[in-house]
Amino acid sequence: MLNESLLDNAFAALADPARRAMLARLSRGPASVSELAQPLPMSLPAVLQHLKALEESGLIRTEKKGRVRTAQMQGNAIAEAEQWLTDRRKEWEAQADRLEKFLSKL
Amino acid sequence: MLNESLLDNAFAALADPARRAMLARLSRGPASVSELAQPLPMSLPAVLQHLKALEESGLIRTEKKGRVRTAQMQGNAIAEAEQWLTDRRKEWEAQADRLEKFLSKL
DNA sequence: AAGATAGTTAAGTCACTACCTAACTATTGC
DNA sequence: GCAATAGTTAGGTAGTGACTTAACTATCTT
Numbered sequence: 001m002l003n004e005s006l007l008d009n010a011f012a013a014l015a016d017p018a019r020r021a022m023l024a025r026l027s028r029g030p031a032s033v034s035e036l037a038q039p040l041p042m043s044l045p046a047v048l049q050h051l052k053a054l055e056e057s058g059l060i061r062t063e064k065k066g067r068v069r070t071a072q073m074q075g076n077a078i079a080e081a082e083q084w085l086t087d088r089r090k091e092w093e094a095q096a097d098r099l100e101k102f103l104s105k106l
Numbered sequence: 107m108l109n110e111s112l113l114d115n116a117f118a119a120l121a122d123p124a125r126r127a128m129l130a131r132l133s134r135g136p137a138s139v140s141e142l143a144q145p146l147p148m149s150l151p152a153v154l155q156h157l158k159a160l161e162e163s164g165l166i167r168t169e170k171k172g173r174v175r176t177a178q179m180q181g182n183a184i185a186e187a188e189q190w191l192t193d194r195r196k197e198w199e200a201q202a203d204r205l206e207k208f209l210s211k212l
Numbered sequence: 213a214a215g216a217t218a219g220t221t222a223a224g225t226c227a228c229t230a231c232c233t234a235a236c237t238a239t240t241g242c
Numbered sequence: 243g244c245a246a247t248a249g250t251t252a253g254g255t256a257g258t259g260a261c262t263t264a265a266c267t268a269t270c271t272t
Contacts, residue, residue: 012121085188
């Protein structure tokens with residue numbers, strides 16, 4: 001549970017469907033800003049704002065070459081979010097299991 | 107990717123440290139509203155608001171008996187959020203792998 | 213029945229988010 | 243060098259989120 005705000009930012013970034021769509025696209029490989037924007041029903045500045053949110057959360061990183069900015073996924077943040085959920089779910093399952101075993105003794 | 111708004115709500119709920127703390131507590135077993143509130147540095151109405159957010163996201167359910175409301179974790183929502191992350195990460199890893207193999211051929 | 217306990221509702225404040233349009237800058241291709 | 247392309251910045255608006263305090267409602271306990 002180190003670095004609380006990393007999880008804050010990651011989960012907040014994941015809460016928006018446009019950002020999840022961008023992430024889904026990027027999980028298939030790097031893409032430019034306009035490629036990411038193309039399927040989204042919003043203005044380019046709005047897309048850029050989402051991109052910034054994703055980058056600040058650590059879920060992606062971007063790099064500009066010439067006039068084109070390319071984004072790509074960054075494994076760490078998503079893995080940490082995933083791990084947090086896995087831990088909670090496992091803990092909960094273990095607990096439910098103990099409860100069931102206890103109840104079956106009656 | 108069915109039910110987009112389910113993920114919206116789940117991830118939004120997970121973005122708040124107070125709510126993650128409540129969830130962490132609940133992964134160890136059911137708890138009353140005041141038990142959940144006890145470690146949190148905020149008023150009871152604030153806690154209730156968080157509880158409502160967690161319940162509406164499907165991450166927990168609550169039940170009132172007498173004057174005491176008991177909350178407990180609900181496996182589905184957390185598992186779906188986890189699964190979404192796992193899918194993205196795997197896809198990304200597969201892609202990075204293909205890229206590496208391709209590059210090593212040069 | 214009276215007081216304590218557990219939770220609830222209402223109403224208001226302040227900050228932040230998700231957009232938009234308009235105007236602008238930096239590259240690239242001809 | 244001029245136009246098209248790719249992205250960026252600024253500034254504004256409407257809605258939402260995370261709290262607060264004050265006042266209230268049930269449900270125990272004695």
